[in-house]
Each structure stands twice: as C-alpha cells, then as structure tokens.
Amino acid sequence: MVVLTEGGLTLISQMFSNETDEAVAKIQLGSGNTTEELTSNSALDSPITDYGCGIATATTIEYLNTAEHPQSLHLRKIFSPVGGEITIREIGVLSDGASPILVMRKVFSEFELENNGVVPAGESITIDAYLAFSYTPGSYTCQQSVNIGSVSLIITPSLITDLYSAGFSCPPGTFVCFNGRALRNAEIVSVTERRGARAWEFRCYTQDYSDISKINAVAAPVEVGLSITGRQYTSSMLKTGTLRIWNPLTRVYDPYTRCRVDNDIPVEPFGTGWFYSVTVYESYYEDDA
Amino acid sequence: MAVTQTVPGLSEIIQRIGGIVPGSGYSLESIKAYTAGWGLIPYIPTVVRTGTTVTATYSENSQTNEYRGSFIYFQIISSENTILTLFETDYSYPSFEGTCLYQMSIAFVRGT
Numbered sequence: 001m002v003v004l005t006e007g008g009l010t011l012i013s014q015m016f017s018n019e020t021d022e023a024v025a026k027i028q029l030g031s032g033n034t035t036e037e038l039t040s041n042s043a044l045d046s047p048i049t050d051y052g053c054g055i056a057t058a059t060t061i062e063y064l065n066t067a068e069h070p071q072s073l074h075l076r077k078i079f080s081p082v083g084g085e086i087t088i089r090e091i092g093v094l095s096d097g098a099s100p101i102l103v104m105r106k107v108f109s110e111f112e113l114e115n116n117g118v119v120p121a122g123e124s125i126t127i128d129a130y131l132a133f134s135y136t137p138g139s140y141t142c143q144q145s146v147n148i149g150s151v152s153l154i155i156t157p158s159l160i161t162d163l164y165s166a167g168f169s170c171p172p173g174t175f176v177c178f179n180g181r182a183l184r185n186a187e188i189v190s191v192t193e194r195r196g197a198r199a200w201e202f203r204c205y206t207q208d209y210s211d212i213s214k215i216n217a218v219a220a221p222v223e224v225g226l227s228i229t230g231r232q233y234t235s236s237m238l239k240t241g242t243l244r245i246w247n248p249l250t251r252v253y254d255p256y257t258r259c260r261v262d263n264d265i266p267v268e269p270f271g272t273g274w275f276y277s278v279t280v281y282e283s284y285y286e287d288d289a
Numbered sequence: 290m291a292v293t294q295t296v297p298g299l300s301e302i303i304q305r306i307g308g309i310v311p312g313s314g315y316s317l318e319s320i321k322a323y324t325a326g327w328g329l330i331p332y333i334p335t336v337v338r339t340g341t342t343v344t345a346t347y348s349e350n351s352q353t354n355e356y357r358g359s360f361i362y363f364q365i366i367s368s369e370n371t372i373l374t375l376f377e378t379d380y381s382y383p384s385f386e387g388t389c390l391y392q393m394s395i396a397f398v399r400g401t
Contacts, residue, residue, distance in 0.1 A: 004399050006341075009341045009397050009398075009399065010340065010341055012306055012341075013338055013340075013341045013342065013343050013395075013397045014338060015305060015306060016336075016338075016343045016395060017336050017337070017338040017343045018336070019338065022308075023305075023306065023307055023308025024306050024307055024308070025307065025308050038399070061307045061308065061309055062309065063300055063303050063304045063307070071299055071300070071303065073303045073304075073306055073307040075307070096308060131303075131306070133299055133302070133303055134400070135299065145389045145390060146389075146390045146392075147390065147391045147392065148392045148393075148394075149392075149393045149394070150393070150395070150396060151393075151394070151395055151396070152395075152396045152397075152398050153302075153395055153396070153397050153398070154398055154399070154400045155397060155399060155400060156399070156400025
C-alpha cells in the first residue's frame with residue numbers, strides 16, 4: 001500500500017496558505033519494512049545512504065494528464081549503486097526543503113520486487129511516483145448574509161518500480177551467474193531438457209562464503225510442473241531471474257530468462273572453502289505481471 | 290443563489306506542488322476574492338489553514354462597499370495572474386442590507 005502521509009497532506013495544504021515554498025521533488029530509498037502508517041510515518045525506517053543511492057531530487061518532475069495518469073504529478077528517479085549493492089524494502093517521496101518532509105511511503109514485501117529488491121552495483125532501479133489529483137464539489141449554503149462553500153481536492157498516490165534486470169552481467173572471472181551473482185567455479189553436473197525449458201544442476205566452489213549467501217538470498221522453494229501442453233512451468237515466491245552461462249564457442253554469455261534458483265543448496269566444507277550445489281529451473285512461461 | 294465549484298487551473302496547482310516553474314517569479318498566491326467587472330478587489334480574505342483544510346473568509350458591507358452589484362468569486366491566483374478558480378458565486382447585490390460573509394474552504398483529502 002502506498003500512503004500519503006499526514007505530513008505530506010499538511011505540506012500541500014500549506015502551499016495554499018502561503019506557509020511554505022517547498023515542493024514535492026525528492027525520492028529516497030530505504031531498507032526498513034515496518035508497515036506504512038498514515039499519521040505516524042514521518043521518515044523512512046532505514047534510509048539508504050550508501051553507494052550513491054541517498055536521497056535525491058527526481059530527474060523528471062512533470063505534469064501528466066493521460067488516460068493512465070489523469071491530472072497527475074509524476075516524479076522519476078533512477079538509482080544506480082556504485083561500488084556495492086543495495087537492498088530495497090521501502091521507498092519515500094519527500095519535499096525539497098532543508099529538512100525534507102515525507103509525503104509518500106511504500107513498503108514492499110520481500111518477494112514483491114524483482115531480484116528480491118537487491119540492486120547490484122552497476123545495475124539500476126527506476127522509481128516512478130505519481131500523485132493523482134481530482135476534486136469533488138463539496139457543499140454550498142447561503143442563509144441570509146452567510147455564504148459557505150467547500151470543495152475537496154482528492155490526492156491519490158501510487159508508486160511503480162522497475163528493477164532493470166536484462167543487463168545483469170556476471171562478475172569478472174565467472175562463467176555462470178544468476179542475476180549478476182556468481183556461481184563461483186561452477187561446473188555443469190547435469191542439464192535436463194524439457195519441452196520449452198531446462199533444469200541445470202551446478203556444482204560450485206568458493207573460498208568466500210558470501211558467494212553462497214548471495215545466491216541463497218535469491219533462492220526459494222520452487223514448484224516445477226508440466227502444463228497441459230507439456231511445457232515446463234515453475235512457481236515460487238520469488239520472481240524469475242536471468243541465468244547466464246558463458247559460451248566458449250561464441251565467447252558471450254547465453255542468457256536464460258525466466259529462471260528460478262531452488263532453495264535447497266547443500267554446502268560441503270572442503271579445504272579452505274566450500275563446495276555447494278545450485279539447481280536452477282527455467283520456466284516456459286512468463287511471470288504474472 | 291447558485292455556485293459553481295470548479296478547478297480549471299488544476300494543472301497549474303499540480304505543477305506548483307511539484308515545483309515545476311513555468312516562468313520566472315512564479316509562485317502561488319493566497320486565495321483571493323475577485324469581482325467580475327472590477328477585477329481583483331482590494332479586499333484580500335483572511336486565509337487560515339486548519340489541519341489540511343484551507344479556508345478563506347471575506348466580509349463585505351453592502352451598504353458601504355463601492356463595488357456592490359458585482360459578482361463575487363473566490364479564486365486562487367498565481368503571481369503571474371493565472372486564475373485557478375475554485376468558486377464562482379453568482380451573487381450580486383444583496384437583497385438585504387448589512388454585512389455579507391463569504392467563507393470558502395478547500396479540503397485536501399486522500400484518495401483510495
């Protein structure tokens with residue numbers, strides 16, 4: 001749910017009583033996940049400040065009056081972390097004053113965002129925020145010499161994100177990755193061909209356990225089945241991602257979209273590192289929107 | 290007495306909220322009263338915000354007001370004189386004598 005905060009509503013009304021010259025112009029990312037509250041939310045839970053992804057003025061601020069967005073204020077900002085990845089759970093729209101006022105806030109469930117809300121370094125996420133305006137005539141009364149009228153300006157917030165995943169590239173020196181996360185030193189143990197889709201089993205080795213944690217963060221129980229036409233489908237809490245496998249013949253990574261990583265990742269200590277196995281299932285079908 | 294309640298300048302209001310500046314020196318002025326035929330009258334209403342409701346109140350003495358006979362409008366007017374009409378009463382010279390009170394409110398509410 002997107003909420004228009006009490007502070008935001010008050011700020012907008014202050015514009016009409018000449019109490020402020022601030023505008024609604026900034027977007028902020030956060031990692032907190034407490035439920036949105038209309039009256040008590042005055043800041044994001046845990047604002048992200050790292051990797052160049054702190055609060056920023058929207059690069060697009062425009063008035064829209066289209067069928068999709070009638071009478072709306074549109075703010076867009078693209079965040080691209082540099083030098084590290086960020087994990088998004090909440091997004092806020094704020095005013096542009098010295099002490100920005102939180103106008104809009106949305107919290108995402110763990111599985112609502114593509115790639116589980118993780119934006120690796122070098123990738124980007126686009127935030128589109130909308131404030132739609134409409135009005136309803138209120139009442140007008142006139143008794144003797146007293147004229148009282150009112151009108152309501154109705155403000156409806158909405159928020160859309162698009163985590164750009166098509167460009168997830170593999171870290172240098174790796175031959176297999178999922179959404180930009182390395183399957184370190186992976187060898188293909190097996191490939192199962194099914195109609196319209198495949199399943200891969202990889203055996204990997206790493207001396208950095210965070211490699212395993214990163215893959216585990218995008219893994220979930222996967223249900224695999226065959227549709228009535230015999231094509232393989234998968235379903236899971238997590239959205240599909242892109243598996244990339246280096247092709248030595250063409251010398252490019254072959255991308256397999258609509259893939260999911262199974263959460264069963266057995267790990268076996270060996271020497272100074274760990275062997276771990278990863279199973280990836282491809283679906284013939286797109287995710288639901 | 291009838292009234293129309295329209296917001297033809299909604300696009301400008303939205304642009305103001307987003308800080309989109311269509312011209313130098315643009316800003317949104319307070320709600321002001323306006324009379325047809327006389328232009329912006331010198332009586333600027335008292336504008337008070339209570340929570341998320343902005344109310345403009347204006348009194349007119351029908352006995353002493355030299356602009357009597359005019360229609361009364363309540364409008365939002367930008368500093369570039371763009372009219373963002375919110376209320377237009379078809380009120381003309383009152384049928385009674387004395388002070389007329391005009392009180393117009395904009396309530397900002399959440400959509401669903």
